[in-house]
Amino acid sequence: MFLYLSFLLSFSLVLAKHEMYDGHSLFEIKIQDVNQIELVRNLEVPLQIDIWTYSQMDKKAVILVPKKNLEQFQDVLNRNDIQYNVDVDNIKRLMDEEDRLMDEAKKGSERSGTARIGFDRIYNLTEVYTYLEEVASSYPDLVTLVNAGKSFEGRDIKYLKISTTNFEDTSKPIVFVESLLHAREWVTLPPTLYAIDKLVTGNLTERSVLDKIDWIILPIANPDGYEFTHVQNRFWRKNRATGYMINDICVGVDLNRNFDANWGAFSSSNVCSEIFHGRYAFSEPESKVVRDILRTYGNRTKMFMDIHSAGSMILYGWGNGVLVPNALSVHTAGIQMAVAINAVKTSWNPNYIVGNSALVLYQASGLAMDYATVADVPYSFVYELPQHRNSAGITIFLVDPALVQQFAMETWEGILAGAKFVRDIYT
Template sequence: MLSTKMYKTIFILCLSFFAVLAKHEFYDGHTLYNIVVKDVQQAELVNELGYQIPIDIWTYAKPGQPGQILVSKEDKQQFLDALHDAGVAYSILTENIRESLELEEERLAAAAKQKNERSTFGLDFETIHRYEVVDAYLEELGTRFPHYVRVESAGRSVQGRDIKYLKISTSHFQNDTKPVVMLQSLLHAREWITLPSTLYAIEKLVIDVTERDLVDNIDWIIMPIVNPDGYEWSHTDTRFWRKNRRVGLLPGDTCVGVDLNRNFDAFWGTASSSNVCSDTYHGPSAFSEPETINIREILRPYMSRLALYIDIHSHGSMILYGFGNGQLPPNGLILHVVGVAMAQAIDEVKWAEKPNYVVGNIVAILYRASGGSSDWAQLAGASLAYTYELPSYRGQSGLNGFLVDPDFIEQAAYETWEGLKAGARQAATAFYRQIAEK
């Protein structure tokens, strides 16, 4: 006979099983489409659909580059009718995305269970770590490596989470003649694959240092979870959540959240949405959100020596630079040259079946966008500022887009680090050359 304790255990197991099922219910029947456009007119038409139907554009379609769009059961007919009318070709990538969500959850949970015990201190790259785990890890790093790691708090998120970041420096940031490199991830909540890349950078700069010059010559600022509220929400409730968790924007909180990557003071409000319900809602004003103010404030003392700023997103295998209005920064050529060097470093070690990285001005490569963090950094004084779009993964499991397959986590982190290193070295060399010329 089963004991009361066992009944209780079974009951709890059943509850958690149904909680998992219920969690992804919202996405039941959502279909992920692959959209192929013939020309710019078709591309614009598809992108305009985003303003008329509440579709979720994962990647924008361009001639020669298919787009991915997630559409709910309710909106499918209207969406497909519009595509037919415009003669736009499409195919189905994932019929019911809920099944992929359940698969992702299962695979990540299994990977977390099976992971090998690490022989060294640090977080593994088998799974995607939650806010609390990362937060505790950063604290631990500060305690274990006090001679060159400082863990600091940038401030609180909308919901009051402490946003920590690391300052890694052999001179405690006291040497003004050293270049500063800033790395950040998870400005967009659902882009989970970006977190391991900043954690990997931390590992290679603090725990497993194999390239001493990177630590000796550069001061690093690394913020792994810029948007912790949105990130946690994407774990607990809505997997494809992109914005922060600002409430009170509309009476009754009908729609929640500001797109933090449209909230920086860079051509604010000119190519973003003023619709609170939109995924690219820019907020009531530039820097209206604590999460964006945090970035501005922690960089303020170091702007004059900010040699490189990189905001890591997913997905699309791209390295983008400003500006989001189509104008090139005065150092556009250098931005391109260093961008290509970073892309080449990644391409050299990427999996053969993955596309090469594409480098360019964001409007030329993707779309117009205002209020972006890397545009702001470039305008505010960073020598070089970029947005990375990490690759998506579509292996045996079929997990795609923002969905993470554990098989790809370490590779994504490792190859991104190759690009970041190449960029940091070039930025540092240019910085020291400038100092020598003064």
Template structure:
């Protein structure tokens, strides 16, 4: 595998003249800015910039962490002027987003030819929604007593949304449940990749993970937003799409499915503008994809002990609340489980996650799935934001292997803490 990745950049260079075409992100730059405090004037300026998404996209802007913002070529002079006015420390981390995305698209296309689906999903490349569905179907055929696939709904464009339930095969019913999902936001490809790796670990390494399956079943929905996920794989122009694909107005498409849940829906941190990336939808659960997740949460709420939704990018382990600065009464339990994941990852790879409530650590995000699951009865509910790669949301395929293995280390540690802390009644 090392040889492939040594040769791949040379292949891209040799093909760049014939394959690279200017796309909608040509000339866009990504700046990384140090924000000193949550309430600083610069933090407020970033909040205002995020409202002008025709020229700016603020990828991250949480207090104490570097903020990244993608800027349209026509606004770069004004942006630099704004940074200078605030005496901000900043650097350019990507000088041409369009060129980066075009090269990545060509690489991904070559990898699909080099590594066709063969019954297993490795870490050599990103896989389509159809390939992921086929993978879990094939697992169910191979392990008919341990793996069960169920179609739980359809997306707006009628793609089948399937869960895979993983057990140890002992046939016992009414075990506790860990519910996991990925792929809420279309461009966050590393999320479904991490979920697929998690599935493989639980299925293929039963002896090693017997403690995680003795009294617990795992129910996993690999891709919540299949329409958006497939759309991002069409071209470099569509790679940064975030939302669903159902028209939200006469001129705009899509809703942020992670602002569409019926718990403090359409409050702070969500937008009423159908064109915005954080558009909450016309009503709670207006998106069939969010409704599927909501139904899953309620289906397992009586047995569910941990809900985990994987996103990028962070690195963060976030717990409720996302709609308020208030903390749940059981915040110590939430923090204890999150700390187990933090410690395991830090020891294994040196990556340091940030732990805390969504609102206090990152930003206000009302109407999200983690708050909904926690309110529905899951004792532990987390959003895990994986580390950045590439321009932020687009780690190259060469990063998949180490990122998903690192993520599994944290998930397994948190699950072991949950299994110990919440034994089967």
């Protein structure tokens, strides 16, 4: 009886978890020009739509629309002759399916405490931090765990320094890889964990990327937001900063609009927006941590890779569309990374494309990618991982655990190609 009750209880908790998304629909819309982009963007706050991806080239924009505003949203699209289709009529169905798949994957995959982590599902904050501590204590000659500061809600922000020379050989270039600046982009975590695993276990095809390069790997750049996506709201993107609005009706800053690089130019001053840029550049503790890493190691850091989702793209600055001065060389590095990923990607995902972020995607400001350029990192990129989809329709931010290994492996091939590019130029 007790078991039955606790089963019912946990079942209802899971349901309650995604209740707020019951009846929300995922739209695919075909945007024809910049006026239509502007029109859709202006609907964000009043209709509480959540723009998951913008359309670029032949891809459609993907937008989550709350149940209560479905009709009004469709009215606006119809009146403006914007073509659309409803891709998922109730997103909660897919969220429950993701939970089911993750729970299934979790059975029999308890962590063994041997400084290894599986690529069979998405691990939560506690599991990842435990793993980082195990790696640091198991490989003391190679790995240093750095507690870089506290998040808004007081969680530790932890990263690893991986080096055969304890970071003391200042002639070595550094490659800096970061994920989960945006909390809901779960699929970006396995690649950084995979990079750690490859580097520390020495399971490398090219040992020189470890001998000749020092690595900084920050797997969870936004710990409050990430934890929130696990326990409360799966589609949370920003950090969890409060105090921006009376009664905190809306909270959170888009950390990837909060860096001091053209801050405020192409972002929102409205805290209810998903691209709210904060009170001023570096108003948020999480972006400050990344800034301080770049300031401390900027002169040695030759490549920065900020991993996001989704769209199969490798992007470079500046976010406003002006090309970085060494754009030709940056583009070449991007191509090498894209080619490496495309060679091992799944057949159903499109090839990666490479380009300036504003030209390929949209104008944006306050980006971590651009701040790395400000901090003298010559090769700075955003990865947008593939917009995968499983047979049940799980797509974009939702993750099918069966695909985690593939995404980790193929993204690592890109990171590795980037590291080889750095090695060939700087060592």
